[in-house]
Amino acid sequence: xxxxxxxxxxxxxxxxxxxxxxxxxxxxxxxxxxxxxxxxxxxxxxxxxxxxxxxxxxxxxxxxxxxxxxxxxxxxxxxxxxxxxxxxxxxxxxxxxxxxxxxxxxxxxxxxxxxxxxxxxxxxxxxxxxxxxxxxxxxxxxxxxxxxxxxxxxxxxxxxxxxxxxxxxxxxxxxxxxxxxxxxxxxxxxxxxxxxxxxxxxxxxxxxxxxxxxxxxxxxxxxxxxxxxxxxxxxxxxxxxxxxxxxxxxxxxxxxxxxxxxxxxxxxxxxxxxxxxxxxxxxxxxxxxxxxxxxxxxxxxxxxxxxxxxxxxxxxxxxxxxxxxxxxxxxxxxxxxxxxxxxxxxxxxxxxxxxxxxx
Numbered sequence: 001x002x003x004x005x006x007x008x009x010x011x012x013x014x015x016x017x018x019x020x021x022x023x024x025x026x027x028x029x030x031x032x033x034x035x036x037x038x039x040x041x042x043x044x045x046x047x048x049x050x051x052x053x054x055x056x057x058x059x060x061x062x063x064x065x066x067x068x069x070x071x072x073x074x075x076x077x078x079x080x081x082x083x084x085x086x087x088x089x090x091x092x093x094x095x096x097x098x099x100x101x102x103x104x105x106x107x108x109x110x111x112x113x114x115x116x117x118x119x120x121x122x123x124x125x126x127x128x129x130x131x132x133x134x135x136x137x138x139x140x141x142x143x144x145x146x147x148x149x150x151x152x153x154x155x156x157x158x159x160x161x162x163x164x165x166x167x168x169x170x171x172x173x174x175x176x177x178x179x180x181x182x183x184x185x186x187x188x189x190x191x192x193x194x195x196x197x198x199x200x201x202x203x204x205x206x207x208x209x210x211x212x213x214x215x216x217x218x219x220x221x222x223x224x225x226x227x228x229x230x231x232x233x234x235x236x237x238x239x240x241x242x243x244x245x246x247x248x249x250x251x252x253x254x255x256x257x258x259x260x261x262x263x264x265x266x267x268x269x270x271x272x273x274x275x276x277x278x279x280x281x282x283x284x285x286x287x288x289x290x291x292x293x294x295x296x297x298x299x300x301x302x303x304x305x306x307x308x309x310x311x312x313x314x315x316x317x318x319x320x321x322x323x324x325x326x327x328x329x330x331x332x333x334x335x336x337x338x339x340x341x342x343x344x345x346x347x348x349x350x351x352x353x354x355x356x357x358x359x
Contacts, residue, residue: 007187033326035167041210042067042168043175060172068165078240085237092233092263197336204332208308211293212247218292219243219284226280227260233267235260242281246288248312249305257281307331 022029042063049059171178186194220243227235242256264277308328315327345351 031163032167035164035171037209038067038164038168039171039175040205041213042172044210046172046175057173060169064165064169064172067168082237082240085234089234089237092266095266197340201329201333201336204336205329208328208332215288215292216243216247219246219288222284222287223256223260223280226284227277230264230273230276230280231268232260232264232277234263238263249308251309253285307335 046056046059046063049062050056054062183191183195220240222239223242224236224239227239229235232238238256238260242252242260245252245256248255260277260281261274264274268274268277308331311327311331312324315323315330317323
């Protein structure tokens with residue numbers, strides 16, 4: 001066996017062991033992955049403060065405490081609001097569904113009577129709006145219970161509260177030391193190539209996580225304030241959720257706008273109020289597309305929207321909440337590696353053939 005083969009088998013074994021370890025530790029990874037993401041996002045701020053003359057430990061402590069206080073303040077404001085509005089929003093949605101069913105059912109009844117109801121089996125027994133509303137409430141409750149028990153279990157919540165801040169502090173304090181140590185472990189013949197690939201991955205991930213995160217925050221605040229100003233019931237909650245889901249390209253925008261506009265149709269009788277809700281989403285998309293995204297995200301992401309949607313879907317199916325957290329960074333890394341491998345293939349004799357090799 002050649003030295004190259006032995007090294008390939010060695011690195012393959014290390015990768016397999018890491019994947020097995022990751023699979024075994026998957027249920028408890030949420031607080032640690034959250035800490036890595038938070039530290040990754042906050043490291044540029046700590047570095048800037050350090051360049052102003054502060055020590056790394058002092059800058060880390062300042063940023064960590066400020067981030068924790070802002071998070072606590074945001075949760076103190078948002079959580080009670082969400083807790084108060086979610087039951088009412090579910091009830092409102094169930095009532096809207098019941099209203100639609102009651103309006104549509106007479107049409108189906110006439111069609112069934114003309115076709116002969118006896119031979120249609122279950123089609124001839126369409127439930128009423130009240131029954132559908134009850135089923136909708138039970139479905140929403142089941143979904144909420146599933147989310148609580150599956151993605152936000154008590155252990156994970158407690159870990160996020162008590163473990164994540166500590167891990168964030170130590171990661172931020174020792175960030176560059178950790179990066180230098182990892183770089184020193186790389187095989188010397190390929191260290192420069194690997195470091196170059198990692199830097200490109202960092203640019204892609206930073207462009208999405210930092211830039212798109214700020215875009216979602218801006219849109220969430222804008223939609224919440226705008227919809228509340230129009231008088232839309234539960235407008236603050238709908239606005240925040242609409243801003244949050246915009247990280248899903250196209251689908252998030254359509255989903256948020258469809259939800260808010262549909263609620264406006266059921267609540268308002270004056271067309272100008274419905275138009276005001278539509279205008280909020282239109283203005284938000286205009287600002288996002290022409291000013292916010294070009295400024296905060298620009299061309300740094302390098303991820304096709306379809307690739308992002310596929311990554312989020314696969315991550316959610318495979319790993320739940322943790323999978324969603326890892327989906328976009330993994331997609332960015334895979335994209336960089338795919339472009340690198342494609343470039344190597346296009347420059348190789350396998351693609352060029354013997355004529356290209358001799359040339």
